[in-house]
Amino acid sequence: MDLANLFAAFDQITEPFVLGVVLLAAIFGLFVGAVPGLSATMAVALLVPITFFMDPVPAVAMMVTATAMAITSGDIPGCLLRIPGTPSSAAYTDEAYAMTKKGLANQALGASVVFSCIGGLFGTLVLITCAPMLADLALNFSSYEFFWLVVLGLSCAIFISPASTLRGFVSLLIGLFLACVGMNNPAAFPRFTFGNDDLLNGVTLLPMMVGMFAVSEVLRYATDAEQKKLVITTQVGNLFTGMWGLMRKYPKSVVRGSVLGTIVGALPGAGADIAAWMSYGVSKRFSREPEKFGTGHVEGIVEAGAANNSALAGAWIPALVFGIPGDSITAIVIGVLYMKNLAPGPLIFTNSPVEIYSVFLVFILANIIMLPLGYLAVKLARRVLNVPRNILMPLILLFCIVGTFAINNSVFDVIVMLAVGILAYLMEENSFPIAPAVLGVVLGGMLEEHFVFSMIKADGNLLMFFSRPIACTLGIFALLIWIFPLCRGAYRMTTQKQEIQP
Structure with a gap:
């Protein structure tokens, strides 16, 4: 690493304008991530028009900071209301909410913020030191490797299921069936649309996720007398209390989550969503107390939280070195880089070293300021717990309807949200977990796509999957x-x- 270029990059990111952009992007990312139905990808997409009027460094810094903050703040509504703010938060929403009901919201949110910061810094360190090597590994993944990777991701549905293996498998099949709806398949053939044009685009993930987690919770409150009597009195104090103890208790979980998140993030098309699901499943599989998962156990949050943000940095490895997006966010960023005459590829490290070092330093800065800003965001959000639930639940339903409609300006998305919410309520009432169903929708399309492409290349020979x-x-x-x-x-x-x- 050239120290002259590093110092020049440091001078660039410490300019008042760049620091101001980072601060505003952080606040924006925290807000978008905390609103159910909105995602980190949407946060970055909304910022793209603003980058037209910026230099390369502040433009990229804005998107990096907003992404990191959105992924972290997505855990806040998941913990307090059982409504994940972003898809990657859905992996451990039930765990975090169970901790809130036990009076441990402080620990759940603290673990989310602190270990997201640690995972993000680890991923950034790997991005700085090992980008070319890991990008070469990612390029070795063909459709065969991606197929097996998705199968492993779906296997996590069995690990994370708090119910029986059979119920978890049935829930997974429901999710895979929903992923089959529409024309989003290699042949672009309309399936299970029943003549409805609105179903041609399939079951959209965000309305489905909001329905499964939020609407089902509202229905449960409306029909369950015990839920109406439930009063959550958790006081969110100092988030950082006990975090050092968790670090000492679960060092393997922190390292494992950070490493797995970085590796999965470096695989094109994977991203933080899959990294969180896989890390939570791996955490339960190798835990000494797997029976505690699903009852309000912090270990899974520690590992999956670290994987979330380490995957963000990992996704930049193939994006910078080869111009291959690691996830939907870096796909947007690559377009911005081209617009700023920073063509991704091996030569970007020699043609624009100062700008690349600036990106690295922004990653570090974004993860560091995550601690104080995340603390303030949780302090503001905790007031939600003081609202009476008979007032809070109708408001949640109202915001779910408005937010879901705003995603695509579609009334049909609202209908999907309500229908899936009823389905999730019936599933949980009969002890069928909903997390595997969400995972099935997330990975179902990728599973079919890579299987079909692999079968075409293999000319129907299944042994080629092991070739x-x-x-x-x-x-x-x-x-x-x-x-x-x-x-x-x-x-x-x-x-x-x-x-x-x-």
């Missing part, structure tokens, strides 16, 4: 995950029969 070293390793690992519970169940049934027989 490449990385694909073979991922495939064997995925099959073992699915086969092991079946073998264990068969072994238990055989043992029980032998015990019954005299």
Whole structure:
């Protein structure tokens, strides 16, 4: 690293205008992330017109900061109201809300903010030091590797399910079915539309997510007498109390979440959403207390929170080195880079070193200011707990309707939200978890796309899915995950029969 370029980059990001842009972008990102139905991608997209009038460094700094803040603040409504602010927060929304009902909202929100910061800094360090190497690894992923990666992601649905494996699998199938609706498939063939043109675009993720988490909660409150008596009296104090203790208790979770988030983020098309789901599932799989997951256990939040923001930095690795977007956010950023005459690719490190170092420093700055600004955002949001629930629930339903309509200016999205909310309510009333269904919708399209492309390349030969070293390793690992519970169940049934027989 050239120190002269590094000092020049430091001078650029410490200019008052750039610091002001970073601060305003941080506040904007916190607001967008905390509003259910809005996403970090939407935050970046809304900022693109403003970048037309900016130099490259403040333009990129604005988008980096808004993204990091939106991903983190998405945990706030998830924890306090069981309504994830962003799709990546949905992975551990139930866990965080369970902690709030137990009076541990302070710990849940503190873990989210602190370990998001740690994960973001780790991902940035990897971005600075290992970008070319990890980008080469990402380029080795063909449709075969991506197929097995998605299968592993879907396997997390079984791990994260607090109910039985069978119920989690059924919920996953419901999500995969919803992902089949519309023309979003390799053949662009309309499926399960029943002649309704509004279903041609499929079931949109954000209305579905708002319906499953928010509308179902409103219905539960309206029909359950115990919910009406429930009073949450949690006082959100110092978020940082006990965080050092969590760091000492779960060091492997922090490292594992940061590493997995960075690797998944570096894979084109993956992003923070998949990283959060996979990290939460891995956390439960390797936890010493897996039975506590789903009851208000902070371990999963620690690991998935670290994965969230480390994936953001990881997604920039293929974007900068090869111009391949790691997620939807970097796809937008790449367009802005081209507009600012900063063509992504291997030469960007030699042609524009100062600007690249500025991006690295902005990542560090954004994750550092996440601590004080996240603290202030939680302090303001905690007032939600003081609102009587008979007033709060109708307001939540109103905001869900308005927010869902605003996404595409579509009344049909509101209908989808309400219908899916009723479905989620019925599922939970019968002990079917909804998190696997959300994961099925998120990954269903990718699963089909990579399977079809792989089958075309393999000319129908299934053995080609194991023909490449990385694909073979991922495939064997995925099959073992699915086969092991079946073998264990068969072994238990055989043992029980032998015990019954005299």
